[in-house]
Amino acid sequence: MNDARRPADLLWHHLAPPAREKLGSPAAIGPLLEERLRAAKDAWPAVDLPDAVFVPQIAARLQTAPAPADALASLHISDLYLACACAEGHRAALAAFDARYIATLDRALQRITRGGVSPDDIKQILRQKLLVAEPGRPPKIADYAGRGDLRRWVHAVAVRSGIDALRAEKETPTEEALLDAIELGGDHPELAHLKDTSRAEFKAAFRDALNALPDRERSLLLQYHIDGNSLEELGALYHVVPSTISRSLAKARATLFGRVRVTLMLRMRLTGEEVDSLVRLLQSQFELSTNLLESRRQKPGG
Structure with a gap:
């Protein structure tokens, strides 16, 4: 007993x-x-x-x-058992994890890889990210909480790793690229003036707001507005219907602009009314760029 x-x-x-x-x-x-x-x-x-x-x-x-x-x-007790064993560096666990969860990622990764980054490159990045400890902290696989399917958790980390690898290959910072995306619908004199005279503060506010977003919301914004993935493609990638992606994007944009508002008030000492006016301009430009992207994607060959 x-x-x-x-x-x-x-x-x-x-x-x-x-x-x-x-x-x-x-x-x-x-x-x-x-x-x-x-x-x-x-x-x-x-x-x-x-x-x-x-x-x-x-x-x-x-x-x-x-x-x-x-x-x-x-x-998800068997998933948690394997993840904990991997975090401890058990060889049999590491081999089983690689065979079951990493080696089988090719199909998912082919949806996001292009240029000089291959699925094998991303899988190697993933092995390093998940299974190798960093100074002062255990391997990232130790973060798996056991509340969801381990395969989906690994898939999500792999997608983010792939997106990061693709962007690292490009030299344009993500906040610059997202600011450029806002300009797709044509510029506004007031917005142009602010970006010309206070570009450093504007970029810093946008960067801080973007980096403060949860990983999934940030990834969705960048995948949609920068990488050019459609709602349907993102739905397939995240295993949800396009309408769910659309709602998630709307939430991410609202959170982003809310953070931009607060940061601009702190950095540029603007009044609430001035910041609200500016944020409305940003939102209108963003919505216009979104509509243009959707219309282009719906055109044959576009």
Whole structure:
């Protein structure tokens, strides 16, 4: 009995008091934890990750859950087991991860690669990014929380890595390219004057706002406005319908311009009314450029 409860006792040791209160006792969570551990180990029989390493990682993912037992039951436990083993540098886990999740990315990466960047280049970047520790922090694979499918998580990181690699090949900074995209619909005298007289502040505000966006929102804006991907192409890339991409783009643009507004007020000491007027100009130019992009994509051969 004591041997069977060891993982539960270990879990209990690593849980904070609020999570313990929700569970009641180690015995209450023991059977479910044992079942989940068996499922993880059965999925990867060649991978031997000690409970003393894995169970604390499970505990970390239950700490803030409203219902820790439900959270444990819903974890993608075999995916989490493999990810944790990779973060620890286990050779069998690294080989299994590469074969299952990286080597099979070619089809997805072909949608975004072009020029001098190949799917193999991106896969190598991905291996380095996910599996190699940096000074002061573990490999990025340790960030996988186990709440979603590992394949989708790797796919999302791969897409972002591919986009970053493509942009690194270009010499134009992303904020410059996005500012140029705003000008697609023709310029406005007031906007042109601001960009000519205060371009450094304007660029800095735009750059800060762009970099502050969540990764997915930032990637969507750049993929759509800079890389020229259509709503349909982005939908296929992210496994959602085009209307979802359209809503996500609208949200990203709203967040971007909200951040630009705040940054301009701080950097250029403009009044709220002046900034609101400027941001409306930016939004109108952005919307015009978006409409032009869509109309061009819908033309045969365009």
